[in-house]
Amino acid sequence: MSDALQKRLELLRDRVSVLVEARSAGDPTAGDPLRGLYVSAERVEHLLERRGQIPVQLDDAYGEAEPDDALAETAARFGLTLLDTHILLTALAPDVNRDFEPLYGYLNDDVGRRRASVALALDLAGLAPNDWTARARFHPRAPLLASGLLVLEDAERPLPGRGLRVPERVIAHLLGDEELDGELLGTVELLTAGQPTGPFASRLGALLRARATMIYLRGRAVESGTAVEALGAAGLPVLRYDPAHGDQHLVPVLLREARLRGAGVVVGPLPEKAGALVRALEPGALPPHAEPLVPGAVPVVLFGTEPFDPRWSAGGDVLCLDAPPGSADTGLLWAAELGRDAAEFDLPAAVAPYRLTPEQIRRAARTARTLAVLEGGPLTAAHVQRGARQQSAPALDRHARRVSPAVGWADLVLPAGPREQLEELVVRARQRERVLGQWGLRTGGGRGHGVVALFAGESGTGKTLAAEVVAGELGVDLYVVELSAVVDKYVGETEKNLERIFADADRTDAVLLFDEADAVFGKRSEVKEASDRYANLESAYLLQRLESFNGIAVLTTNLRANIDDAFTRRLDLVVDFPFPDIDQRLALWWQSLAGVPCADGVDPGPCAKDFALAGGSIRGAVVTAAYAAAGRGGRVTTDDLLTGAVREYRKAGRLVVGQDDL
Template sequence: MTAGDPADAPTHERAPCGHTPAADGTSALLSRLAVLRERVTALVEQRAAGDPTAADPLRGLYLSEEAVRHLLSREPVPPVGVVPAKPPADDRADGFTDGLPPAAGDRLAALAARLPLTGLDVAFLLVALAPDLDRAFEPLYGYLNDDVSRRRATTGLALDLCGAPAHLAPARARLHVSAPLCALGLLEVEEPERPFLSRSLRVPDRVLAHLLGDDTPDASLHGHLHPLPRPVPAGAFAHRLAERVAHGPLTVYLREHREGDGLAAVATALHTAGLDALRFTGPADHVPGLLREARLTGRALVVSGLPEQPGPLVAALTAAPDVTVLLTDPRPYDPHWSPDDPLVLDAPRRGAGGTAVWETELGAAGAAFDLAATVAPYRLGGERVARAAHAARALAAFEGGPLTADHVRLAARQQSASGLERHARRIRPDVGWTDLVLPDRPLAQLHELALRARHRDRVLGDWRLSAGGGRGRGVLGLFAGESGTGKTLSAEVVAAELGLDLYVVQLSSVVDKYVGETEKNLERIFTEADRTDAVLLFDEADAVFGRRSEVKDSHDRYANMESAYLLQRLESFDGIALLTTNLRANIDEAFTRRLDLVIDFPFPDREQRLALWRHGLSHVPRADGVDPAPLARDFELAGGSIRSAVVTAAYLAAGRGEPVGDGDLLEGARREYRKAGRLVPGEANW
């Protein structure tokens, strides 16, 4: 068939592209195409009736003199079988769709009902997508366009097929870039350089796929769409948010106190409201396709992880009042981001542990140990809990045994990894309470410190015992005592008890000679620690937490400014921070007042020194009769020095290939005395 041979036009009995009528929505769409084919056939016959070039196989490729005369003599007449509508009373132009059947039950009808589409919009959409469903429309459109190379519908052809005079402004306005069809991404009017009536119409592939029942997201969004975390039992906030989103589209900005707080609240609220959602993380360039996806499927949008400059993304999303958009980010909302302000809310703090989420992810395997106590120190989001649970099960399977608390702790620590290693030395604790030799009082205080870390969210949050004033829920402790009395080891034991990593702050990377740089370095550390499940240790804290002094020069003034900053920052800190000092009096009293516990580590007495010698030798091969009691009596050494003495003795014995003897231990103790500049018992005083 040539473009100029209307006699070969398809009839409505023929299924497009060889498809058999499909069920439900697709069948309704094909029925609409059958009506459209009748209109196309009528218009082709009408055009061919008085056209002397209708049978010319080259019609549309050139203009003969006869064709020009025919065009000059042709008067605009309505298509056969179509009655021109009267000028509409408003801009909806519903009268132009007379003759098109209602599309009850199909996706096109559902889309028109969900979006502000008129009957004329639906007709334009159908005319534009017809060649994508039935190739037979292409030569017919080429004939009606008087150009065999233009095989898609044009704006003029669409108006003709819908019985809308080309000069009627309301009808033309439905194809404007700001009208719903184009603004919502359902229709593209191409070739803006051409006259309006000869511009081509194209329906994006994603829109056509949706109308045919395919809900696969647009390929341009690949890698930017992610599943929502599993919902948790809904609290008061989630119920209120669910009620609000269920009433209609709105835009909400949730400020997270900690990463994942807002996402967990949103997932729970949407689940409570019975709404599906698309979770997006990506640049503003993809917003048009993202909004179109939400409109096609009737889903809400959840946007987390906003870019460094969120303005363009937020502005593009808040400009869509017909789509429910929920944004989450730790930063406070900035009115400069968008002229259309969303509803700004603070996401509720997610309580430590999230036992219900862990129970859901681990199932029956989590009942073999005290799951609540195991996960209490962790404040992971639902998504990270799922990943941690998967990793824990994988670790247990690798070892060939049942799931244990150690597997869960290790997996949770892996999910808490952060950028703290840029500012602090990471220690993975490998010690326990049995490694501590301390008097009862400091040992009990260390246990209390771990207890506070586990239950701070319940006591300070649920029981509302926070002091207010923007104070955080951190746990702060000071370990004071002479060098070697076990302060750093105790911090490691506390971290091990909580199942957390220990980060020792490198003061050389914090203190800076330039004004203001020390505060900036500390802020980076505190900010990273706030979002990480870890124990932060400021060893030799006198360097940054020292006493303020009378201002006598500019150095004193700036030193006091650093202390004032630290005082404010500690109050808002949400993590676990431990400070050590050799002299408690060096720490400013203002810092001491803000600490939860101050633990004094006394110098060990004779009995404790003996216990330390025996603990140090517990894994070392010893000669028969070795007794460290005389060393504990004669050498007043702290725990760190005793350990060093045992290491020296072990090297001496290993060099001989023998077990450690009394002489090796005595030499180790003497060396520690000499290192300290002390007189060694039993040696002459030279």
């Protein structure tokens, strides 16, 4: 207990003593040990004769603030009057000092009622229960009750006889305990935001510092850290509340906790029907046009992806803003969390593909350090990327097949031109937030920050493998969209399925792969029958959705001519995968044989020269040869490779001259 609170309790005790002396003077039952358990005739006569023995009036010295005075600070934050502060202290006293219990029992004329009552609190302030201005301090909308600092008990009693109780969290705060309210555990996070890393968050912080208003940010506000950073820029700690993980009855507890701490509140993502939640939060904040300094106001930042419905707000005073993507430089947050531990690798390149909130970055950094300790080595980019992937939303698993990349640039056999384009794709994916967001090169029309590429080439030329290499280089997972789960015979269902995929991809740090994309992104045709019209509607939807896409997507096709020109115009890159020449085929044969036990003198050269196979077919031929060798318990020979090549040729329906039927 602080010295300031102890001093206030001593002053209160003096007032109690004065009132006890006044009450006991002339009371024939003052020394009766059973006083308070029954009412004797003498006691009735004394009560009829007694007038209000009132101690000295409250004065400014009683409410004067002192250093380290939690009660005075709380009174200022909640907008309490001097009388409110006195009532709160009176109700608090028996919870922190048991000496008040018997004294309160005596003054209540009931030894079983050892808490303050409304009448007792007013008597100690020199006020009568028939004073309407005094009774107004116990109205449900008055500061003490509306903010949850005080609870009125005994609802069946008249107001003067009702008991006063201070919630345990308020008592703990006044005693110096800053642990989060137990009711909020598991639902609310206490965050300490660093300095803002973007101008938008700085401007919001200045607004919230001047006026504790309610703001709705539409877009990826929390994902980019904007909502949390704005409150950090205002110099406030942050209470983050997710409505999906808590009941609405916790909102008053949340606002009380924010006021006790002098914190701001971040709430989101808002549910589809958020009216009741917003109206419950509104009493904590101020309308944008209110006076700057109003006690008890809490800055509230809401966020979500849906347009704000004005009917959600009781007063219509919520400030609605579109949160600009890429408004925060998360690289600074990563550097602050990892510090010197990340000196041995290129941290900005390692974390550039990830769009995480500040709290997610902190968790990812802790996970990365734990992984490094587990492996007994220094922190690496791989540890950081694994930690970051654990924080990315796994919602795409419901609609696509996840592939954890296990290949790299060395596994690709491509000419210089396509390889350079793939490297450019990686650069675009890493730097898109800087170029399109911070540098302002994003065009208008609601376009997103996505990167979309088309890989075109014959089957087996390495398109899917290249997508996996790009995902591995970025340190993210590859999600292959299963078209069977997307295309639906019913009108409108295909668009709904695609929207779910795109929406989840926008929230997930991953590479989205549409294999055989011409099945979905095909050319529009002249409307000759009803089915043509609906097919064109699907294409029109996809054209619009690619414009606003914020993720990384790769489309692959064997027939580039089948892709609509309107899609091609919206692509960032078109990479052509040529059929491999002899030298590239030989490199592919050797690469496929890298882990296979081979006989001495094995030579895939004749296969590379005589059989024009793509990389996928070459791998299939090596698999056939490996099974043949494993079946006889030996090693792969040149004849085994030749047999595998012939099989692949015939699978493609091509003629092999001079070979027996296999």
